[in-house]
Amino acid sequence: MRIFNFSAGPAVLPEEVLRTAAAEMLDWHGSGMSVMEMSHRGKEFIAIAEQAEADLRALLAIPANYKVLFLQGGAIGENAIVPMNLVHGFTVADYVNTGEWSKKSLKEAKKYVNVNVAASAEDRAFSYVPERATWQLTPGAAYVHICSNETIGGVEYHWTPDTGDVPLVADMSSQILSRPVDVAKYGVIYGGAQKNIGPAGLTIVVVRDDLLDRALPITPSAFHWKEQAAADSMLNTPPTYAIYIAGLVFRWLLAQGGVAAIEQRNIAKAKLLYDCLDASGFYRARCGARTARG
Amino acid sequence: MNVPFRLPDPALDEAFLKGAKERRMVQLKGHRAVGGMRASIYNAMPVDGVAALVEYMQDFERMHG
Numbered sequence: 001m002r003i004f005n006f007s008a009g010p011a012v013l014p015e016e017v018l019r020t021a022a023a024e025m026l027d028w029h030g031s032g033m034s035v036m037e038m039s040h041r042g043k044e045f046i047a048i049a050e051q052a053e054a055d056l057r058a059l060l061a062i063p064a065n066y067k068v069l070f071l072q073g074g075a076i077g078e079n080a081i082v083p084m085n086l087v088h089g090f091t092v093a094d095y096v097n098t099g100e101w102s103k104k105s106l107k108e109a110k111k112y113v114n115v116n117v118a119a120s121a122e123d124r125a126f127s128y129v130p131e132r133a134t135w136q137l138t139p140g141a142a143y144v145h146i147c148s149n150e151t152i153g154g155v156e157y158h159w160t161p162d163t164g165d166v167p168l169v170a171d172m173s174s175q176i177l178s179r180p181v182d183v184a185k186y187g188v189i190y191g192g193a194q195k196n197i198g199p200a201g202l203t204i205v206v207v208r209d210d211l212l213d214r215a216l217p218i219t220p221s222a223f224h225w226k227e228q229a230a231a232d233s234m235l236n237t238p239p240t241y242a243i244y245i246a247g248l249v250f251r252w253l254l255a256q257g258g259v260a261a262i263e264q265r266n267i268a269k270a271k272l273l274y275d276c277l278d279a280s281g282f283y284r285a286r287c288g289a290r291t292a293r294g
Numbered sequence: 295m296n297v298p299f300r301l302p303d304p305a306l307d308e309a310f311l312k313g314a315k316e317r318r319m320v321q322l323k324g325h326r327a328v329g330g331m332r333a334s335i336y337n338a339m340p341v342d343g344v345a346a347l348v349e350y351m352q353d354f355e356r357m358h359g
């Protein structure tokens with residue numbers, strides 16, 4: 001019997017997806033193989049990966065000038081991979097600090113580039129998102145980095161910051177696919193899959209194609225976005241089974257009515273819980289700022 | 295997607311988690327960096343799961359509040 005699992009990640013997956021995976025475990029669509037046993041270069045797996053990418057593109061309405069990469073390394077890996085891929089020819093990257101995950105990102109980035117903390121919510125225990133008007137951005141910065149949902153502290157952006165010509169980079173690990181997002185306002189969106197998408201091991205990167213010429217020469221090939229884009233994310237062996245499960249989750253989301261429909265359900269869930277917290281003199285919600293509650 | 299909250303006294307945390315588990319709700323312990331509780335309510339968490347949590351929280355409050 002299943003249980004209600006409130007884990008922050010690896011996290012609950014749709015039961016239908018797990019049932020499909022179980023039914024297909026030994027013999028995927030008459031191939032006589034488990035997806036786990038397939039070559040990533042065989043036609044079966046290539047079809048699985050292509051369908052997963054097409055479904056993700058449909059769910060998030062990803063414009064054609066963005067590449068979708070299915071990589072390894074996790075979001076913590078991306079904390080280094082992002083600057084490596086974006087800072088060649090630049091001296092500064094701006095970071096907005098809204099909590100534990102932003103802190104980790106900017107600390108890692110310091111190994112590769114000068115980091116300017118453009119705004120920080122540390123003054124009020126990371127319980128809010130600093131308003132855009134307060135951000136001290138660097139003209140000519142390589143990019144502006146945000147964590148769109150702080151998985152530990154619980155604050156979430158309910159708006160997309162305007163950073164002008166400087167590309168906006170977002171760690172969306174715990175927010176991606178929870179609601180519609182205007183991808184065109186971002187230079188890069190990345191996230192580990194193990195929260196809202198599928199099993200651990202898969203990292204998703206959505207990157208605007210004009211940003212693919214800014215990688216430091218030291219960037220490892222496995223994490224070099226341009227090289228991976230040219231190789232359809234198969235420069236190294238991708239996390240095949242995780243991609244397959246993510247693909248099943250994308251199908252499930254489409255069947256639910258897509259991210260606009262799932263957003264309504266997510267709003268209803270958050271309201272149930274926050275109404276309970278607000279009405280209680282016993283419990284205390286960590287995020288005081290209603291506008292920044294995820 | 296992640297709702298961190300605290301009980302009035304951290305000494306109650308263990309009893310809260312134990313009672314939740316008895317009602318088949320797990321992994322509610324907050325991250326060690328901030329303590330307290332955290333309910334992650336990702337896409338795959340059904341509304342029923344959150345409703346069950348809220349009902350449990352209200353019962354727990356009546357018993358310990």
Ligand SMILES: Cc1ncc(COP(=O)(O)O)c(C=O)c1O
Pocket residue numbers: 009073074075076077101147149150151152171172173174192193
């Ligand atoms: C917002 C955010 N960023 C980064 C990470 C780290 O991801 P990973 O462990 O996949 O490297 C997590 C969660 O673990 C997260 O919630």
